Amino acid sequence: MFNSPQTPRRIPRVMNVPGTVSEVDGFKTNAGDFDALSSECCGKKIIVANFLPLQAQKDIKSGRWSFGFDEDSLLLQMKDGIASDTDVVYVGSLKVDVDPSEQDEVSGRLLKEFNCVPTFLPPDLQKYFYHGFCKQYLWSLFHYMLPMFPDYGNRFDRFLWQAYLSANKIFADKIMELLRQQPELQGKVVLVQILNPARSNGKDVQEARREIYQSTQRINDVFGCPGYEPVVLIDGRVPFYEKTAYYACAECCIVNAVRDGMNLVPYKYIVCRQGTSKMDEALQIAAGSPRMSMLVVSEFIGCSPSLSGAIRVNPWNVDAVADALNMAITMPDVEKQLRHEKHYRYVSSHDVAYWARSFMQDLERACKEHYRKNCWGFGFGMSFRILSLSPSFRHLSVGDIISAHGRTCRRAIYLDYDGTVVPHSSIPKSPSPEVILVLNILCRDPKNTVFIVSGRGQNSLSDWFAQCENIGIAAEHGCFIRWSRTSEWETIPVAADFGWKRIAEPVMKLYTEATDGSYIETKESSLVWHHQDAYPDFGSRQAKELLDHLESVLANEPVVVKRGRQIVEVKPQGVTKGLVTEKILSTMTSNGKPPDFVLCIGDDRSDEDMFESISNAAYISSLPVPPEIFACTVGQKPSKARYYLDDTIDVLKLLKSLAAASSSTTSTSHTKTEVSFESCA
Numbered sequence: 001m002f003n004s005p006q007t008p009r010r011i012p013r014v015m016n017v018p019g020t021v022s023e024v025d026g027f028k029t030n031a032g033d034f035d036a037l038s039s040e041c042c043g044k045k046i047i048v049a050n051f052l053p054l055q056a057q058k059d060i061k062s063g064r065w066s067f068g069f070d071e072d073s074l075l076l077q078m079k080d081g082i083a084s085d086t087d088v089v090y091v092g093s094l095k096v097d098v099d100p101s102e103q104d105e106v107s108g109r110l111l112k113e114f115n116c117v118p119t120f121l122p123p124d125l126q127k128y129f130y131h132g133f134c135k136q137y138l139w140s141l142f143h144y145m146l147p148m149f150p151d152y153g154n155r156f157d158r159f160l161w162q163a164y165l166s167a168n169k170i171f172a173d174k175i176m177e178l179l180r181q182q183p184e185l186q187g188k189v190v191l192v193q194i195l196n197p198a199r200s201n202g203k204d205v206q207e208a209r210r211e212i213y214q215s216t217q218r219i220n221d222v223f224g225c226p227g228y229e230p231v232v233l234i235d236g237r238v239p240f241y242e243k244t245a246y247y248a249c250a251e252c253c254i255v256n257a258v259r260d261g262m263n264l265v266p267y268k269y270i271v272c273r274q275g276t277s278k279m280d281e282a283l284q285i286a287a288g289s290p291r292m293s294m295l296v297v298s299e300f301i302g303c304s305p306s307l308s309g310a311i312r313v314n315p316w317n318v319d320a321v322a323d324a325l326n327m328a329i330t331m332p333d334v335e336k337q338l339r340h341e342k343h344y345r346y347v348s349s350h351d352v353a354y355w356a357r358s359f360m361q362d363l364e365r366a367c368k369e370h371y372r373k374n375c376w377g378f379g380f381g382m383s384f385r386i387l388s389l390s391p392s393f394r395h396l397s398v399g400d401i402i403s404a405h406g407r408t409c410r411r412a413i414y415l416d417y418d419g420t421v422v423p424h425s426s427i428p429k430s431p432s433p434e435v436i437l438v439l440n441i442l443c444r445d446p447k448n449t450v451f452i453v454s455g456r457g458q459n460s461l462s463d464w465f466a467q468c469e470n471i472g473i474a475a476e477h478g479c480f481i482r483w484s485r486t487s488e489w490e491t492i493p494v495a496a497d498f499g500w501k502r503i504a505e506p507v508m509k510l511y512t513e514a515t516d517g518s519y520i521e522t523k524e525s526s527l528v529w530h531h532q533d534a535y536p537d538f539g540s541r542q543a544k545e546l547l548d549h550l551e552s553v554l555a556n557e558p559v560v561v562k563r564g565r566q567i568v569e570v571k572p573q574g575v576t577k578g579l580v581t582e583k584i585l586s587t588m589t590s591n592g593k594p595p596d597f598v599l600c601i602g603d604d605r606s607d608e609d610m611f612e613s614i615s616n617a618a619y620i621s622s623l624p625v626p627p628e629i630f631a632c633t634v635g636q637k638p639s640k641a642r643y644y645l646d647d648t649i650d651v652l653k654l655l656k657s658l659a660a661a662s663s664s665t666t667s668t669s670h671t672k673t674e675v676s677f678e679s680c681a
């Protein structure tokens with residue numbers, strides 16, 4: 001609002017009184033931090049006041065400023081009460097206005113000559129902050145009076161309050177600069193900033209260059225002295241041999257781009273620091289002497305993951321970068337050597353040829369399978385996808401299934417519900433009369449054991465299949481199993497403690513609030529978050545995030561978090577549709593009816609467990625005769641199933657043929673059944 005200088009720094013620590021360090025802005029402090037700060041502060045005292053104890057005058061003719069201590073200032077006299085070996089620094093404003101173009105130079109002089117750090121509040125800000133908020137509000141309140149407002153606004157003037165905050169922020173920033181830009185390094189550290197020629201010449205490039213020049217000037221004015229420039233700017237192309245020399249000399253290299261592909265500067269730096277015998281000779285380094293290097297790299301650059309000895313920083317966090325540089329410079333030599341060895345080992349063993357070799361291997365591995373698969377491209381633009389499927393993946397033909405039906409007499413048939421016997425798009429979720437009829441015919445054949453295996457709850461499924469007396473139902477992914485309408489529900493033994501719901505539900509609620517159209521379904525053994533009605537892309541993104549979130553908060557609970565079609569579901573560990581097929585198989589076997597035909601149809605991820613389980617060698621070898629197995633997914637997509645059917649219509653067609661085959665082998669109802677199909681079609 002006052003165009004006051006903004007600083008990108010957050011204030012990480014605020015020291016109140018000795019022994020108390022408050023935590024601000026999410027930064028935790030520990031004893032080590034405090035020790036470091038307090039020992040640093042023992043030799044330095046910062047006195048902060050509205051005005052510096054200085055007198056200032058500008059010579060009108062020469063335009064030169066002259067400064068001197070204001071001997072009458074109490075602040076100055078305070079110094080007499082402080083131990084003489086203490087470095088006393090003053091922070092405050094000057095009583096005169098200094099043009100912004102002169103402020104850097106004046107700052108440099110005042111710090112060097114008077115140990116003073118000027119705050120340079122813009123004149124308006126000074127007026128509103130001091131004469132406005134301090135005098136009108138604070139002064140009255142501290143004198144047990146209600147604020148009086150002859151010149152300024154109402155009982156509370158937000159504008160003045162903001163001026164007060166802005167002014168305090170400027171003071172706080174100055175203090176933090178002192179607490180943090182390590183005076184012992186002054187005169188010893190030089191930053192060589194190489195500006196490689198930009199590949200374009202836009203306005204932004206010019207602005208960035210101007211800013212770099214200004215910052216360099218400011219830093220050098222404040223911290224430089226004759227013969228010492230803390231920042232050396234090299235603007236333009238630097239020949240290879242010269243760059244090699246810079247890298248070889250630099251004790252630390254910083255590459256803190258906010259993003260890049262594969263910047264090789266850190267690798268080159270490591271190699272140069274290792275040197276060669278020729279370089280050793282030129283630099284008069286004894287052969288075999290230990291090498292050291294220190295890297296500070298942005299966590300967002302391509303080579304960052306490979307440099308495990310580097311100090312990684314977030315380049316947007318100016319404080320972290322400053323700390324990292326200080327750490328790099330002051331680290332003990334032994335550690336610098338160890339880090340260098342680590343880096344050099346990596347760089348020298350992972351050269352370009354190594355990269356090319358490993359890339360070729362990956363490429364071959366990835367393509368190996370492709371040659372054995374059939375590929376289809378579908379979709380357009382960003383939705384374009386390539387689907388690669390094994391050539392043995394084929395449509396389940398009615399002919400195949402009918403001939404297998406004829407050869408077998410103990411058939412296990414597992415059918416998923418949503419997306420298999422009922423289309424996902426169906427508004428009534430109940431099965432059509434035609435489905436009920438087909439299933440009833442299949443169930444009537446004593447050679448068939450038919451199960452609906454679904455993620456849906458017991459109540460919905462038993463209502464929907466109330467007219468199917470002999471159908472088996474596995475509800476909630478098999479947590480509850482019933483062999484026929486009249487038999488009792490069996491429960492798969494899972495952990496009885498559903499305490500995890502108290503953890504999962506609030507998390508799901510958060511995502512429900514944030515995702516319009518989503519909702520939570522509570523089942524007996526599980527919780528489901530649905531996003532079918534949410535905005536499609538957003539819903540899917542939220543689902544991915546929710547899955548991660550739930551997996552981390554439920555890591556120690558006896559549950560699994562799974563994605564299904566437009567859902568994220570939390571269910572007890574060990575409950576899968578695959579387990580259902582195993583359980584039914586073992587019951588059939590112990591009842592003297594080991595299956596010789598297994599048909600399993602499903603469309604969703606949870607159905608993959610069934611496909612895996614029935615195709616499993618252990619499953620097959622546990623049976624006296626290897627069964628004919630038909631694992632079939634709905635829709636052409638990567639699957640563990642060997643067969644596919646196109647959609648629910650195709651599924652029903654196949655089931656009808658199977659039912660017709662079954663009814664033809666069961667004596668009485670043949671004609672009646674065929675008539676019924678036609679009337680329902």
Ligand SMILES: O=P(O)(O)OC[C@H]1O[C@H](O[C@H]2O[C@H](CO)[C@@H](O)[C@H](O)[C@H]2O)[C@H](O)[C@@H](O)[C@@H]1O
Pocket residue numbers: 416417418419429453454455456457521528530531532564565566567569604606
């Ligand atoms: O195993 P299934 O028979 O395929 O059942 C799986 C899930 O079915 C239900 O969700 C599905 O239908 C919802 C509409 O009714 C739809 O919004 C969702 O996208 C589908 O996945 C059921 O609500 C879930 O509990 C089942 O796990």
